[in-house]
Amino acid sequence: MSDALARAYDLLDAQDRLGAMSCLREAHGAEAAGLLGELLLEDGHAAEAAEALSRALAVDPAHTPWQRALVTALIMAGRRADALEACRSLLARRPDDAAGHSSMARLTLDLGDREAALAHAREARFLAPADLTILAATGHVLIDADEALMAVEMLDAALRQAHPADPAQPAAWVVLGKSWQHLGEPDKAEKAWQSALSLDDADPAGAASLLAGLAERGNQTSLPTAFVRALFDTYADRFDRELVGKLHYDAPQALRQLLTDQAVPTGGRVLDAGCGTGLAGLAVRDRADYLAGFDLSPRMVEKAQARAVYDVLWVGDLVESMQSRPAAFDLVLAADVLVYVGDLTPVMSAAAQTLTPAGYFAFTCERSEGDGFCLHEGRRFAHGERHIRAAVEASGLRLAHLAPHSTRIDRGAPVPGWIALAIKPS
Template sequence: MPKHMRSAHARRRAGAGSGWNANARCACGVIGVSPAAVGADSRRPGRTEPGAASRPGAPALRGTAATPRPCWRRISAELPSRTVGAEVPPTRTGPALDAGGAPALRFRTARRARAATIRDRPFPSHPVPAQDFDAFLSLHRAGRFDEAERGYRACLREGDARAGAALGALLLQRERYADAVAVLEPVSRASPSDAGVATNLSVAYRRSGDGARAITEARRAADLAPGRASAWNALGLAALELGHVAEALDAFDAGLRIAPRQPALLLHRAHALRRLGRNADALPLYAALVAHDAAALDAWRGLAATQAALGQVEEALASRTRARSLASDDREVALEHAVALMQAGRVAEAAAALLALVAAGADDAQAWAWLGRARLRLGEAASAREAFDRAHGLDPGDAVVAHFLASLGGDLPARVEDGYIQQLFDDFADRFELTLVDRLGYSVPARLAALLSAQGADAARSMLDLGCGTGLMAVELARDARVIDGVDLSPRMLERARAKGLYRELVAAEIGAFLADARGRSWELIVAADVFVYVAALAPMFAAVRERLAPGGWFAFSLESSAGAEVELPPATGRYRHAPELAARTLERAGFVDVVREPLVIRHEVGEPVAGEVLVARAPGREG
């Protein structure tokens, strides 16, 4: 456990203040600003629409009619890609809501009177006396940012140290992150024990692109104030930004122990679960959030992404449609909706939506790439190539676009780009087995296992699973006395394979590189199910397998069959099809013997069978 986690846990066990009070207006303990100014989703406040019904079957959020409704805007670090909810520094009365209490009445009355006086007269151009700081804070909370900023700066010139922290918070809300860093750094040096300043400085660093400093400040804030949910939220978001997803999840959980009904923390926890591939765990959280607040845009977006990852394409489209209605002018949300239309099979509608997107902004590489894929699905190869060319010009490093351009140009590279395969299967990992086996009738693992058994391969004591994916071949070929190793480019697929508990070793690598590096190792059985659809030149791969196969060992694999005697790369699928006769001759030239072939339907695609074959061959040197 990291130091900041250990110290926080120890202080909570020792009875330190939790930062939560049942009578407090907000579980996270941050002084509220304007609903339009601050929050996890403050550009689109998380209010329930009049008459909006809860989603059937969605788990309810804790904290309903009997308890104050959690406030979206009072968490101190915001949703990624949305807005900043900055901590407003305490006034003369002290950190009122942090302690769960209310300010003294005499200070509240005087402050309101000063604020009313200033609001009722035009803001002057000359500096205002520093004693009016509380009135400027009220202007800040009311969303009158220009006036508040001028007032804070006037206070700073008069030497009022409180104005620095308040100005930094305001600059965060205005998305002026570099300015916020410049203001908050000296404030933090002057007040190193102020957890609110450390939290806001973490947000400023993160939104300025300085992830290392962001997480350092957030850890410091959590150490300084382990009972403050906002500090844990800032730490979780900083960790998530750096890819430290497990630490992020721990931080959000720590925040939720303090503020268990805080929707922003619940949303961020769902994001972390999804990043970890735990979509089944994230799904009920997102569903509860949108049931609780039907206008929570980012919860709808997260729900849609999770549903799509789990293969729930119709449900995902419904969620994307709802998000689109909440943000009709957001190009990113519009693109996500178009992709959902594609995944639901409504390709013509998707193409029309994508065409509208690129017409409105021609510099969107992803919109052009998806338009190319839609046009391919519609059989419009020439216009698809035009779209992919535009996408490639905008983003030359996109492996998916490069792959489709190669297929449209008739090029046959030796194999598909590693980046394309990894991206494809990382995105596909959660719904791989559901889609391939249950919906597309994928039969290769069972057919390969049956053919191997008929050839006597049950005697093999060691097996290498090339392109093992989620471990479907291991399920078919596991035996009590057999050890199985696997290799795959996709870490997310390997996570699913590891969960089956059937492999001795799993390696994330390109299979050709793995075979080349495995000098001195051999296996009695090597399998490659649905792998060579991403390899054009089979001869080098067969030779590499032959080098790693024990004498008398078995090599089994599947192919999609080409229509002719040559290798094909259909643009609509992006997968290579091979002539089985040519593959059999290539096996013999590589030194294999006893080649056996069996035709089959690999799977169904758009309702049509995909023809292929499974093949088994042996290395010479030992009788079966």
């Protein structure tokens, strides 16, 4: 060990960080360069850290902690291509390195390869199920990949068994809270962020500012996409049994009867918006020359595909899927889909765009006695008559039918609802 390196260690022991870094800049050898790089990275000087770590690795390319630090420094410095190359080198040498897989998850997601990112995230969790630092970083990736439920399951399990003195707890609680927020669970997010604050008043992870941001949560106009997707991905295997068998769900049959009663022409191109497992598709297949369907939940689409009644199916967002297919369908169905949307104006506008002239939009939703819409305790929206009429009118559609109809029961009583038919002018 050189005199300069020894002096740097003495200064670090004496809490003189700046003096130690000054000595390390004058020292020679891989150990000095590596230590300098790690200190610079801790202080946020990513570009200089990457340079020092690269010098160290040129001498000792198999030093795993320096490899990890270099990947992090390159990501922080915005050098994504170099970071990807460094991470690949790390995993080639150490395929069991959890931190490397977590970093690769971030890099591949940023490059648009979601499936590869999720594979690396799962590997990071498998290899380091109790490392809160790695799991917090991986959790951020899962949130950005719209897999917040996976992040919740991962972090909740790890935090339940974490050592009380683990310094990574606050950051992990913050990421857990962000995951709950992404899933539309502000109360659970609040509890997680309060846990983070209780562990460290200095709040290095920013829990206080996140808690302050929850003040706006009362203005919710729709449920988060991630919440709806996670709900139905989880629910898909038992959806038909519970909805039809236990809740006596009849929206598909009610919509079919509405089409008959209102003399809606048969044939043509039909879109089942929010198709779920395909119950509505089954109900109207014989009325359609061409039947398309989509749902936000990949698992629901898989179930619908198995019914073999659709000409085409895809995974997609409610509004975007209709907006991106102008004048494509003669009839659009939305069976119990609008309960996950507050403000119906964007949905009505998108339906108007995807309909051909003189096309029809048939839908059900839950009923509110007020004029607007409200999110009730069941995490579903209920809509007032005035709001429905205003949203339909704003879209340019004409409301041909609106009547009370309950599509299911809850706790032994019918849930108040609406059944409606809107028409696009010819």
